[in-house]
Amino acid sequence: MLDAIRCVVARDLLLAFRRKSDVGTALLFFVVVTSLFPLGIGAEPNVLRHIAPGVIWVSALLSSMLSLRRLFENDHQDGTLEQILLGAAPLGLVVAAKVLAHWLVAGLPLVLIAPLIALQYDIDSVLYGVLALSLLLGTPVLSLVGAVGAALTLGLRGGGVLLALLVLPLYVPVLIIGAGSVEMVSAGLGGAGQLLLLAAMLVGAAVLAPLAVAAALRISLE
Amino acid sequence: MLEAVDLECARGGRILFRALSLALKPGDVVRIAGENGRGKTSLLRILCGLLAPTAGDVRWDGTRIATLREEYSRRLVYLGHAPAVKDELTAEENLAIACRLAGLPGADAASALEQFGVPKARAVGRMSQGQRRRAALARLVLSAGVPLWLLDEPLAALDVDAAALVESLVAAHATRGGMVVFTTHQEARLVPTRTVSLDA
Numbered sequence: 001m002l003d004a005i006r007c008v009v010a011r012d013l014l015l016a017f018r019r020k021s022d023v024g025t026a027l028l029f030f031v032v033v034t035s036l037f038p039l040g041i042g043a044e045p046n047v048l049r050h051i052a053p054g055v056i057w058v059s060a061l062l063s064s065m066l067s068l069r070r071l072f073e074n075d076h077q078d079g080t081l082e083q084i085l086l087g088a089a090p091l092g093l094v095v096a097a098k099v100l101a102h103w104l105v106a107g108l109p110l111v112l113i114a115p116l117i118a119l120q121y122d123i124d125s126v127l128y129g130v131l132a133l134s135l136l137l138g139t140p141v142l143s144l145v146g147a148v149g150a151a152l153t154l155g156l157r158g159g160g161v162l163l164a165l166l167v168l169p170l171y172v173p174v175l176i177i178g179a180g181s182v183e184m185v186s187a188g189l190g191g192a193g194q195l196l197l198l199a200a201m202l203v204g205a206a207v208l209a210p211l212a213v214a215a216a217l218r219i220s221l222e
Numbered sequence: 223m224l225e226a227v228d229l230e231c232a233r234g235g236r237i238l239f240r241a242l243s244l245a246l247k248p249g250d251v252v253r254i255a256g257e258n259g260r261g262k263t264s265l266l267r268i269l270c271g272l273l274a275p276t277a278g279d280v281r282w283d284g285t286r287i288a289t290l291r292e293e294y295s296r297r298l299v300y301l302g303h304a305p306a307v308k309d310e311l312t313a314e315e316n317l318a319i320a321c322r323l324a325g326l327p328g329a330d331a332a333s334a335l336e337q338f339g340v341p342k343a344r345a346v347g348r349m350s351q352g353q354r355r356r357a358a359l360a361r362l363v364l365s366a367g368v369p370l371w372l373l374d375e376p377l378a379a380l381d382v383d384a385a386a387l388v389e390s391l392v393a394a395h396a397t398r399g400g401m402v403v404f405t406t407h408q409e410a411r412l413v414p415t416r417t418v419s420l421d422a
Contacts (some may be wrong), residue, residue: 008323085272087295087324089292090292
């Protein structure tokens with residue numbers, strides 16, 4: 001069972017490594033979008049400081065949604081997803097491993113680059129850590145919840161737009177709490193409450209989402 | 223061992239087949255015959271549990287496969303229309319991963335590919351259709367211990383040598399007490415012990 005999980009993670013990371021352009025686009029999207037705001041709004045430091053958490057979080061959310069299609073679509077087209085469904089390990093575990101690999105490729109780079117992006121907004125240096133921590137807890141939730149949508153819209157024509165409509169509303173709580181944690185700290189109130197809530201959401205999503213994804217995949221492949 | 227009782231399958235509002243029953247015991251090689259669009263692939267997908275029948279049951283050793291799930295998956299190999307190989311990976315990587323996911327040791331992937339004459343270190347994306355099929359079928363060499371083989375058009379896009387190899391693998395599997403269900407349009411090759419026809 002553990003071997004299957006290791007195998008799936010290693011496989012998806014290897015595939016991502018051989019198809020670097022896919023990985024680069026989502027990260028580049030994040031960098032470009034977050035850089036557009038200071039350019040469009042103008043260099044008014046107070047405004048930028050104020051909008052920074054929200055803008056960075058919304059960009060991370062859009063970027064992670066952009067890469068969701070990749071999660072199952074390719075495997076579906078070449079038939080390997082059928083073989084994954086017929087695997088020896090429970091499908092929920094295999095799906096969790098796929099989401100983990102997806103997050104390592106699409107989510108973790110956002111977490112690492114976010115403090116650098118925050119430089120453009122001139123936010124207080126104590127906020128860098130909170131911003132990165134909130135993304136570290138929040139982006140896996142985005143991947144897990146998004147995976148349910150990706151599995152449900154698998155193989156549908158125009159599935160990309162449908163996926164966005166399905167998943168974006170579900171991202172709202174993560175966005176509010178994630179961006180809120182940074183705002184709370186910048187207001188001097190301490191963001192521990194929000195961060196703990198994010199952690200709770202992560203635990204809940206990690207337990208429930210793989211089961212939902214497994215069920216959705218079984219339906220989509222019929 | 224494998225039992226299908228009163229299967230009915232409807233796709234897109236049209237009934238493909240109904241009241242289809244099938245029982246396989248060790249050593250059976252069954253060919254599913256029928257024109258295009260009669261539901262041969264659907265029947266194979268029902269037998270491996272990817273598709274739920276509209277009515278009826280598939281049972282393995284008397285237990286419904288829907289309740290067995292991966293317990294049942296471990297006892298079968300399904301090779302469908304698509305070769306199920308990743309273009310970016312080499313043939314050896316593909317085969318080793320497929321075996322590990324199926325719970326088989328993938329250590330002998332290289333020798334299995336050699337039997338099928340597939341260059342093991344080349345990315346599958348740079349291979350011809352026939353070579354991809356071979357790369358996928360090489361899994362049969364490593365699946366001797368898996369009792370049930372479900373093969374959808376295993377001979378498609380294969381040349382005479384590779385077809386003969388598949389033939390001998392299927393025959394060897396039957397003699398060691400395995401079960402094979404396959405579809406094919408090349409009747410002269412694989413010889414079944416029994417044929418199930420889906421033509422009305």
